[in-house]
Amino acid sequence: MNAYLNGEFLPLAAARISPLDRGFLFGDGAYEVIPVYSRRPFRIAEHLRRLQDSLDGIRLANPLSPAGWQAVVERLVAEADFPDQSVYLQVTRGADDKREQAFPVGVSPTVFAFTSPLVAPSDAVRAAGVGAITVPDIRWAKCDLKAISLLANVLLRQQAVEAGCAEAIMLREGCLTEGAASNIFVVKAGVILTPPQDGHILPGITYDVVLELAARHGAPHEIRPVSEDELRTADELWMTSSTKEVLAIVNLDGQPVGRGERAGRPGPVTQRMHHWYTTFRDEVMRHADA
Numbered sequence: 500m501n502a503y504l505n506g507e508f509l510p511l512a513a514a515r516i517s518p519l520d521r522g523f524l525f526g527d528g529a530y531e532v533i534p535v536y537s538r539r540p541f542r543i544a545e546h547l548r549r550l551q552d553s554l555d556g557i558r559l560a561n562p563l564s565p566a567g568w569q570a571v572v573e574r575l576v577a578e579a580d581f582p583d584q585s586v587y588l589q590v591t592r593g594a595d596d597k598r599e600q601a602f603p604v605g606v607s608p609t610v611f612a613f614t615s616p617l618v619a620p621s622d623a624v625r626a627a628g629v630g631a632i633t634v635p636d637i638r639w640a641k642c643d644l645k646a647i648s649l650l651a652n653v654l655l656r657q658q659a660v661e662a663g664c665a666e667a668i669m670l671r672e673g674c675l676t677e678g679a680a681s682n683i684f685v686v687k688a689g690v691i692l693t694p695p696q697d698g699h700i701l702p703g704i705t706y707d708v709v710l711e712l713a714a715r716h717g718a719p720h721e722i723r724p725v726s727e728d729e730l731r732t733a734d735e736l737w738m739t740s741s742t743k744e745v746l747a748i749v750n751l752d753g754q755p756v757g758r759g760e761r762a763g764r765p766g767p768v769t770q771r772m773h774h775w776y777t778t779f780r781d782e783v784m785r786h787a788d789a
């Protein structure tokens with residue numbers, strides 16, 4: 500069974516919800532995406548903590564305990580045909596018998612999860628890096644919540660795809676926020692820069708891992724507002740997410756990132772961080788076996 504819906508494990512194709520579900524009508528819910536390597540979830544406790552924060556942020560009681568979620572994930576992961584997976588969790592405020600914005604009374608949340616093969620960037624894409632465009636951040640003021648209402652992200656990511664790019668990098672009041680589905684890191688004069696978790700970005704699990712690794716390896720880094728100018732004149736850029744890990748951005752709005760011979764190619768700091776990331780991830784996964 501590759502899906503879970505309201506207490507039942509079932510094939511994804513057999514899962515059914517009401518058209519009055521508030522996730523469908525209002526985007527009223529929260530979600531998580533957890534990467535799984537060789538059937539071992541990576542940083543699941545942190546993902547479940549962030550799910551709790553998102554649910555608290557939208558005033559929706561968590562229908563499952565961390566152990567309950569863990570059990571759902573474990574069963575989906577164990578029963579899948581593929582070892583590397585992306586597990587999706589979602590909770591919505593459920594289906595009432597009418598359409599009314601304010602919270603319904605006496606309605607159970609809809610609890611949904613499914614697993615699919617982890618689609619990671621190919622070695623060729625990773626070696627070459629990807630392109631991105633810049634766009635105005637047209638989202639709401641609670642971007643720290645992993646809410647399922649993602650219309651702005653959808654429109655911006657589509658704009659990137661239509662420009663032949665992998666990501667849309669958002670700018671708000673002259674500063675970098677994040678990608679449509681990733682956090683963004685800038686390298687300038689050997690220093691790794693990334694914006695603070697101030698409500699305008701998602702507190703990325705991969706973002707945290709990258710900052711932990713920078714600290715552990717003594718790589719200079721600063722968490723502070725990053726200006727549009729710093730973004731545009733970066734020596735290196737990369738994006739992070741649970742599925743992309745650390746992925747070099749080598750072209751921004753049609754211009755190569757960086758200067759000189761290295762321009763338009765994944766830079767040394769990016770490559771080092773990707774190496775630290777995969778080494779750390781593999782180490783953690785090995786310990787999960789012990």
Ligand code: PDD
Pocket residue numbers: 532677678679680681682700701702703704705706739740741742
């Ligand atoms: N997205 N910022 C946004 C807006 C995101 O949607 C994501 C991840 C991230 C990176 O967070 P993390 O490192 O915890 O994956 C940052 C997931 C993967 C998605 O929506 O598919």
